[in-house]
């Protein structure tokens with residue numbers, strides 16, 4: 527069961543959805559959350575990435591996101607992101623649904639991307655909702671309209687997911703012949719419920735099997751780095767396209 531098998535599944539599928547997580551971006555220099563080198567090893571997500579932290583620990587909350595926004599500037603999409611964008615152009619992928627907030631899929635050229643956990647590059651006022659610039663958040667500004675707290679448009683723990691992205695992904699997953707899950711521990715609800723909502727074939731590409739991922743009945747598991755495995759699949763597909 528190799529990249530060749532996945533290439534065959536992609537050729538046989540008329541509608542393929544890709545669901546990605548933080549493991550899709552580690553080869554671009556962005557740490558994930560729960561692996562041995564993940565952010566949550568040293569930082570408690572409840573203190574920096576929850577509605578509670580926004581209300582009660584704003585300074586720590588802001589510092590955490592300023593650090594990630596600043597670090598993102600030097601990160602570029604890797605071959606895996608570029609290959610998924612190429613697959614979309616060739617009609618082999620109909621949607622990329624991502625838990626990532628780094629917009630590297632869009633930077634790589636993917637057009638149909640659902641940001642299930644929002645993004646870190648756009649800012650709004652927590653109180654009045656008015657959009658603000660990234661620089662204003664980095665410069666410790668408050669809302670210019672209501673003096674409210676500024677925050678990135680990420681989905682914090684305790685917040686509901688963006689309806690449009692959620693419903694578009696649900697629809698596509700229901701219609702999919704093939705769902706490829708890449709670089710996620712599947713530990714975060716409600717996105718971790720999505721793979722089992724599909725009637726299609728289910729594939730998992732991840733560096734390791736996690737306690738949660740072992741509960742899924744994947745048709746194919748490819749353990750390894752997303753970029754390298756996608757490069758193997760890309761080679762196996764040659765110039766195959768579905769347009």
Ligand code: BV8
Pocket residue numbers: 546547548549550552553558559560561564575625626627643680681682683684685686687708709710711712713714715716731732733734736750751752753
């Ligand atoms: C909600 C944005 C309801 C911010 C994020 C108790 C039990 C069960 C559930 C809960 C509970 N208590 C609370 C909940 C619900 C909670 C939840 O699921 N908590 C978990 C942690 C227990 N969920 C929520 O709060 C959600 N909202 O439920 O709302 C509601 C309903 C009505 C009214 C109000 C509310 C909101 C969840 C979204 C939170 N925001 N991110 C930010 O980024 O700062 S979640 C965060 O985790 C990231 O977005 C991330 O994407 C997501 C999942 O993590 P992964 O992407 O999977 O990353 P992880 O590190 O875990 O795994 C990476 C994997 O890749 C590893 O296995 C690694 O080995 C592998 N890997 C690494 N490198 C590579 C690789 N694989 C291949 N190649 C590589 N190169």
